[in-house]
Amino acid sequence: DSGVTQTPKHLITATGQRVTLRCSPRSGDLSVYWYQQSLDQGLQFLIQYYNGEERAKGNILERFSAQQFPDLHSELNLSSLELGDSALYFCASSVDVGYGYTFGSGTRLTVV
Amino acid sequence: AQSVTQLGSHVSVSEGALVLLRCNYSSSVPPYLFWYVQYPNQGLQLLLKYTSAATLVKGINGFEAEFKKSETSFHLTKPSAHMSDAAEYFCAVSTNAGGTSYGKLTFGQGTILTVHP
Numbered sequence: 001d002s003g004v005t006q007t008p009k010h011l012i013t014a015t016g017q018r019v020t021l022r023c024s025p026r027s028g029d030l031s032v033y034w035y036q037q038s039l040d041q042g043l044q045f046l047i048q049y050y051n052g053e054e055r056a057k058g059n060i061l062e063r064f065s066a067q068q069f070p071d072l073h074s075e076l077n078l079s080s081l082e083l084g085d086s087a088l089y090f091c092a093s094s095v096d097v098g099y100g101y102t103f104g105s106g107t108r109l110t111v112v
Numbered sequence: 113a114q115s116v117t118q119l120g121s122h123v124s125v126s127e128g129a130l131v132l133l134r135c136n137y138s139s140s141v142p143p144y145l146f147w148y149v150q151y152p153n154q155g156l157q158l159l160l161k162y163t164s165a166a167t168l169v170k171g172i173n174g175f176e177a178e179f180k181k182s183e184t185s186f187h188l189t190k191p192s193a194h195m196s197d198a199a200e201y202f203c204a205v206s207t208n209a210g211g212t213s214y215g216k217l218t219f220g221q222g223t224i225l226t227v228h229p
Contacts, residue, residue, distance in 0.1 A: 002155065033217070043202065043219040056216055090155060092217075100146045100206075101217055103155040 003027065006091050006104035014112055018079040021107045025072055025093030031055070032074040033094070033101060034066055038087040049074055081111045114139040114205045118220035126228050131175075131190040133223045135203030138184065145186040146204045146217070147177055156202065162186060173197070198227045 003026035013019055025032050034046040036059075045058035049068035060066075063081075068074040078085060088108050092101035119134040137143055144163050148156040160171025167179040177188045186203060203220040 002157075004155075042221045045216055045218070048216065058216070092156075100144075100158050100161050100204075101156075102158070103148075105155040 002102050002104065004091060004093050004102050004104035006089075006107050008107060009105065010108050010110075012110045012112060013081060015081055015083060017081050017111075018077065019081065019109065021076040021078070021089050021091075021109075023074045023076070023091030023093075023104060025074070025091075026102050029093035029095050029102070030072065031094045032068055032072070033092045034060075034074070034076050035090040035092065036087050037090060037106070041087075043090075046076070078109070083111050085109065086111045114143065114207060114218050116203050116205050116218055116220035118201075118203050118223050120223055121221065122224050122226065124226040124228065125193045127195055128192050131188070131193045131197065131225065133188040133201050133203075133225065135177075135186045135188065135220060136184050137186060137203070137205045139205055139207055141207050144206045145177075145179060146206070147171065147175070147186075147188050148202045148204060148219075150200045150202065150222075152199075159188070159201075193225075193227045195227050195229065198225055200224045 005024040007022045030051045032049045036044045046060040047066050048056040052068050063079050066076045088106045090106045092103045094101045115138045117136045146161045147159040150156045160169045162179045170176045175190045200222045202222050204217045206217045
């Protein structure tokens with residue numbers, strides 16, 4: 001157990017639907033990062049939050065949004081889902097830059 | 113901007129042989145460098161990290177990596193491969209420079225290590 005909790009572990013949904021992925025960071029970590037991992041794109045940075053505020057955005061589609069709540073858990077919302085959104089979505093947390101990230105076990109999203 | 117290039121998407125070794133996974137980075141400021149390992153259907157686990165202290169870094173499971181600034185490299189090695197080392201390995205770079213790159217980990221494309229009996 002890495003200390004970063006992601007739910008659900010698996011999600012199967014239809015095209016056009018909306019889903020919410022949840023992440024609880026490791027205790028004491030203020031930064032949360034979301035990554036998408038697919039065979040063709042590898043690990044792609046989506047977005048970062050620090051203590052409730054958005055800090056950086058990467059290759060995140062407009063159909064996707066995220067937020068970090070006062071208790072520091074974060075949610076990634078994916079809407080108008082397409083087949084190409086099928087991927088592993090990872091959440092990671094960190095206490096500081098030099099310590100690297102601690103990753104959750106991921107949510108495997110399958111869009112059918 | 114920062115980037116990472118991992119040379120070789122697949123590396124195959126025999127059990128007991130030397131493991132060498134190559135990583136070159138690009139960063140306009142002093143980098144933090146990391147190696148992660150991912151086993152099938154699992155998340156990424158930190159193997160080791162370089163944060164401007166000793167250039168030879170020792171990690172878990174007998175792995176180590178050497179930071180070579182002149183070569184912009186951070187290759188991962190292990191003297192003797194074990195079957196349990198079979199996994200995908202990712203090199204990553206981060207910096208503490210300000211702006212939108214602060215804290216962001218940029219990953220290489222990954223190297224799949226296969227270990228033969």
